[in-house]
Amino acid sequence: MRRTPTTPTELLSRARGLAGLTLAELAGELSVSVPANLRRDKGWVGRLLEDALGADASTAQAPDFAELGIELKTLPVDATGKPRESTFVTCVELAHPDEIRWETSHVRQKLARVLFIPVLSETSMSPGERLVGQPLLWQPTPAEEALLQADWEGHMRTIRQGYAHAITARDGRVLQIRPKGARASSRVWGLGPSGDLELIQPRAYYLRAGFTAQIIARSFALST
DNA sequence: TCTTGATCATTC
DNA sequence: GAATGATCAAGA
Numbered sequence: 001m002r003r004t005p006t007t008p009t010e011l012l013s014r015a016r017g018l019a020g021l022t023l024a025e026l027a028g029e030l031s032v033s034v035p036a037n038l039r040r041d042k043g044w045v046g047r048l049l050e051d052a053l054g055a056d057a058s059t060a061q062a063p064d065f066a067e068l069g070i071e072l073k074t075l076p077v078d079a080t081g082k083p084r085e086s087t088f089v090t091c092v093e094l095a096h097p098d099e100i101r102w103e104t105s106h107v108r109q110k111l112a113r114v115l116f117i118p119v120l121s122e123t124s125m126s127p128g129e130r131l132v133g134q135p136l137l138w139q140p141t142p143a144e145e146a147l148l149q150a151d152w153e154g155h156m157r158t159i160r161q162g163y164a165h166a167i168t169a170r171d172g173r174v175l176q177i178r179p180k181g182a183r184a185s186s187r188v189w190g191l192g193p194s195g196d197l198e199l200i201q202p203r204a205y206y207l208r209a210g211f212t213a214q215i216i217a218r219s220f221a222l223s224t
Numbered sequence: 225t226c227t228t229g230a231t232c233a234t235t236c
Numbered sequence: 237g238a239a240t241g242a243t244c245a246a247g248a
Contacts, residue, residue: 042232043241050241060236060239076243086227088242169228179229181238188238202238209227 002054008068008113008137014053015117015135023119024128026052034128044127046074049117063110070113070137075212076121077133081220083212084121089205092177094190095197097160102149107175107205111148114138118216136219144174144215151175152205162193165200174211180204 005011018026023045027034030051035041055064055072064072076084090106102108118133140148151172158167169178181188181202192198 038232038243040232042243043234045243046241047234074242085243088240091239176228179231182231184230186237204239 002052004054004056005065005068008070011053011065011068011070011115012135012137015115018049018052018117018132019134021132022128023048023130023132026132027128036126038127041127045076045119045121045130046072049074049132061106063113065115068113070115071110072115072117075116075118075216077118077216078122079120081118081216083118083209083216084123086176086178086206086209087212088180089175089207091180092155092159092164092203092205094159094164094188094200094203097156097191100156102152105152107148107152108145111140111207116212116215136216138215138219144211147174147211155205159191162191162195164190164203167203169206172208174208176206176208177203178206 005014024034027048030048032048032051035044038044050064050072053065053072056062056066063069073087075087078084090110093100093106114137116136116138118136120131120133151174155167155172155175155177158164158171167177169176171177179201184201186202187199188202189197190200192200
């Protein structure tokens with residue numbers, strides 16, 4: 001673990017210094033072994049970059065860089081720079097939806113400031129061959145936040161009515177909700193239609209790949 | 225080909 | 237069990 005950056009500028013500067021490295025090179029510097037594939041190490045890339053940048057020890061309900069209020073997200077992209085996957089945001093709080101407002105929601109907090117690090121990750125590339133890209137320190141524009149809030153409010157409306165189990169990944173223009181658990185049979189307490197708590201499948205918020213693609217594209221437009 | 229729903233490892 | 241980090245893999 002490297003020393004934690006004390007300013008956003010230092011963090012960004014350090015992240016820029018990693019651009020162009022292969023993950024194998026980065027892992028070598030950190031004395032971390034490289035898995036042959038990510039099937040059993042799905043969080044390996046994210047943890048590697050956290051380690052390289054000196055993210056705080058994983059503490060619940062706090063950004064990766066707690067003092068800076070910055071969340072770190074790696075973003076697998078193809079050769080054209082488009083995200084290959086959606087981006088995990090946070091778990092959905094299903095039990096007491098009436099007590100949650102957008103202004104203080106976990107989603108808004110998590111996405112307040114995000115350091116996106118694209119990683120060139122064609123499926124044909126082994127984990128070690130993948131390349132760290134130029135980082136992007138993002139804060140939602142008013143328009144982006146409006147999109148996020150609108151989706152979030154829609155999801156919350158459904159959840160408050162006790163129909164969280166009926167939400168599918170097709171709901172939400174930029175912010176979707178998908179199952180998230182150890183297995184499909186995982187269950188957590190959530191509000192049911194009767195107003196009582198019942199056991200339902202745990203879920204999480206994800207940013208659609210199209211949304212993160214726009215974020216990347218906008219930063220590219222600004223930097224050229 | 226793209227997305228959705230499912231799954232994996234680790235920590236506390 | 238819940239939250240962290242995500243990608244896999246089957247079906248549309």
